[in-house]
Amino acid sequence: MTHPAHGAVTLTEIWRGPFLESAHQGHAVVCDATGQIVESWGEPGTVVLPRSSSKMIQALPLIQSGAAAAHSLTPEHFALACASHQGAQVHTDKVGTWLDAIGCADDDFKCGPQESRDIDVRDAMIRAHESPCRIHNNCSGKHTGFLTLAKHLGAGPDYVNPDHPVQKACLEAFERVTGETSPGFGIDGCSAPNFACTLHGMARAMAHFAAADDDSAEALLHRAMAHHPDLVAGEGRACTRLMRAMNGKVAIKTGAEAFFVAILPDQKMGVALKITDGSTRAAECAIAQILVRLGALDPNHPEALAYTNGPIRNWDGLVTGHMRAAPALL
Template identity: 35%
Template sequence: MDSQDIAATPRRAPGAPPDVRDPGHVPVARMVRGGIVEGVHHGSVVVLAADGSVEFQAGDIEAAFLPRSALKPIQAVGLLRAGLPPLDAASLALTAASHSGEERHLATARRMLHSAGLNEDALRNVPDLPYGPAARDTWLGRGLGPSRLAQNCSGKHAAMLMTAHARGWSLDTYLDPGHPLQWALAATVEDLTGQGIAHVTVDGCGAPLFSVSLHGLTRAMARLATAAPGTAEGRVADAMRDHPEMVAGEGRDVTRLMRAVPGLIAKDGFEGVQIAALPDGRAIGVKIADGADRARMPVAAAALERCGLDPRTLAVFATAPVVGGGEQIGSLRAAGAMVSPIPAYHGHA
């Protein structure tokens, strides 16, 4: 079964799949060096109110796009629904993570594999160096090369293997789009986003990647954030809140953001994707058109300010310095539609 087959087969989606088209992105950030605009980033942004309505949008939030690793929390819910054996909160957070490859991340992934009688050889993700700069330097200093365990998606893959093992499904083919595990994950993506999957391709780690809309992805994240404790959605959200260090790593902006805003769950994705949601359902989704990671968090901070968060809390995330000769001579920050009038801050959490 190829990607078109799995994408075209009805499951549980209450809505049609988003259109596959060139998205109508708009300017959302600019980089200024010495008073001169050196670069402009286009993108799309959605801000959801607590009732799920669209509070603000810029660009094209309904076109099909690739969530990349921002989809992992939704996939973690799908794994629980599919029969993932019991995990402690730190391990469940790693299931939804793009981890830095710190020793605690590697040790947790090993324990997950060992619980199913497996080791690193069972992983089918692409070998890589640790994603976090400090962890990568340490790794290279030990003379080590690319590893499946060190690759930032190994927690998700370990959980996939645990689920397949528990269900008696094939382990060698767990990344095949036609595998029962991937069918179960696709059904959860459609259920939580409220729309059909537009297309299925392959993510960087080798796992199937489901295309939805930015609006749908953000809606799914809000459903996790507002879920009752003990549900699959609530368990993933609580694990991420309790262990932000497992979702990314020390020094990473996603970990720092979750620590700075109590109750927030947040996940980044390659190619400039960022989603975040608060316990009352307020949520944001960001896609930077050119995939620039440097613009992702400044735009996300501007979107979170539109949710009513204290701009003082977000200030550290709102700009990225531009350096010349070892000194800051400019900055990258939100621009365009993102800096149109914002409702006054009223002290929301």
């Protein structure tokens, strides 16, 4: 297998005054509706783990199996199934209601407990001497989707086992939309298998979502994400901020270790990118600049500028430098 750094190009730069202090390298691919590469940086054939950027693919069987219709799921449910949420009250309340509706409880989750990333919730729980629950895990929406599908299929409780019908359905969907046979999987932070593909394959999958018919499972999912950006991530997060800036026209999703994807229905294009050193800040900058490049994000929108040319401040509030998209993306 090719080392992920092989052929990588600089996508994000960190400047301090007049000096280039750091540079983040990676790979990025833009595909059209036919799955062909429109533009790329680095090596499109790099094998990657898309991590949470693949959640909309993992949610396809939830709809295509009939489970979503059987349980009267709404766009809010679909957004949560695709979410890496903050664990804010809006997230845990809605996931909790969904969990109750399918007759499950926190103990049924196979994702581990995670401290809420919402500062107010976290601090309140610390003051109350309360321990984080599994519902606070950023993947609890996806796992409620898995539990819903498992119930619909009459399958057992170990829904994260790679041999479980839920994960077999996820693999089938993954290989179908990426157009590739996955070479394997890693275990994700939430204990579910995360299937590997090439970066080209992931961009092809996102373009497939972008070009899908309006009444398809793919369209239901990407519209739910774009129309409920607060549920997909949370306040202050790049996914939420940038989707709001694009007025519900584009769905984007981050993944751990500096992965990012975008689904652009108007352009019928899909984007996938990976920063090889795992720097989230660099992935956020690069995806924002690619969205600007493709005409989906206004280059002068304050949220765009915050990521494509964001000021770096010291503890006294002085601007000491900038994070910028590298010349290759301009």
